[in-house]
Amino acid sequence: MLLVIGIVLVVIVFGITLFINLSPEFGGSLSKVDKEKFAASNNYKEGKFINIGNVKMNMNFSSYIKILKLYLSPQPNSVPANNVSVQKIDSTGIANYNEQTRLIWFGHSSFLLQINKKNILIDPMFGKVPAPHPMLGNNRFSKELPIEIEKLPKIDAVILSHDHYDHLDYGSIQKLKDKVSYFFTPLGVGVHLQAWGVPKEHITELDWWQENTFEDLKLVCTPAQHFSGRGLSDGGSTLWSSWVIASKTENIFFSGDSGYGPHFKEIGEKYGPFNIGLLECGQYNELWSEIHMMPEETAQAGLDIKAQTIMPIHWGAFKLALHSWTDPVERILNKADELKINTIVPEIGEPIFLDKNPKNSFWWKNE
Helix, strand or coil: CHHHHHHHHHHHHHHHHHHHHHCHHHCCCCCHHHHHHHCCCCCEECCEECCHHHCCCCCCHHHHHHHHHHHHCCCCCCCCCCCCCCCCCCHHHHHCCCCCCEEEECCECCEEEEECCEEEEECCCCCCCCCCCHHHCCCCCCCCCCCCHHHCCCEEEEECCCCCCCCCCHHHHHHHHHHEEEEEEECCCHHHHHHCCCCHHHEEEECCCEEEEECCEEEEEECCCCCCCCCCCCCCCCCCCEEEEECCCCEEEECCCCCCCCHHHHHHHHHCCECEEEEECCCCCHHHCCCCCCHHHHHHHHHHCCECEEEEECECCCCCCCCCCCHHHHHHHHHHHHHCCEECCCCCCCEEECCECCCCCCHHHHC
16 A cells, blocks of 8 residues: 555656646746846845845745645635626727727736737736646636737737736737737746747846836836746746836836835835826735735825826736635725725726726626
């Protein structure tokens, strides 16, 4: 019996090792030259990227055991009872659009931004499961997307915040790469894109506070308080970030994933005020509060960055935490009302115009 158990364990370990080493989902590996280049960054210490003040997720073995028990216990309302409906948009409606700036939310943290006659995708995760294999995650809450990847027109740029599976999706990049002109990423994330066939000359990597001009837009890679890694041993190998996207008349902030910290106020002072702040609000827990904000902190971050309007993101598409699926939106609306900050919660696929807020329909109550 012991021999059989031993053989089974060896086979499992061998299978996992093969999967990690052979599956393209895990992305690329940094070269020695890459690491030497990163050494010039203030955020890179002893071969790893770090947060401001070296803030990190403080979890010991007992914390992981506690999380495992919580995940194995019943979690009421953690996913919608029904398929989440979306508003559809056709390819012609996107390709021929040349009017005022608008955003289209795909759920979670994915957006299409149409600004100055450009199509820009932000963290385009269009897959069904945010994991390296379908068996390792829960399905998307909605069976459809506002538009399928194959029907998207030419994309001028893709902006990525970090390399986690719910933000950087292998399958999505494979379908997108031939119609995308340019990719903008934090330091190191380009190695995954190159491993998936994106030419190096089509990728620009930035460190925190570095600015880049993309035709008539200004893009700024700004700090976030999070972490990175796609495998078992590459934690901190690439940088994570938030982004500022600015035209001559409009200013947008995208938080990426982040715990609450002083960087929000610094970003607001340097680059605010913002027409809209797309702010992380979901997949949180007190056990990992350093790297994901609570909804009340999200509302405060909106004030810190001097946003005229905020929108909660990082929810509405996947179950990655223990809270109910509507907890993020309910809590942030309560806090935003208290702080008197304008908050919008559009339906997935509903056009968002910076000068005209959609009326909150409380659509999640019907799902």
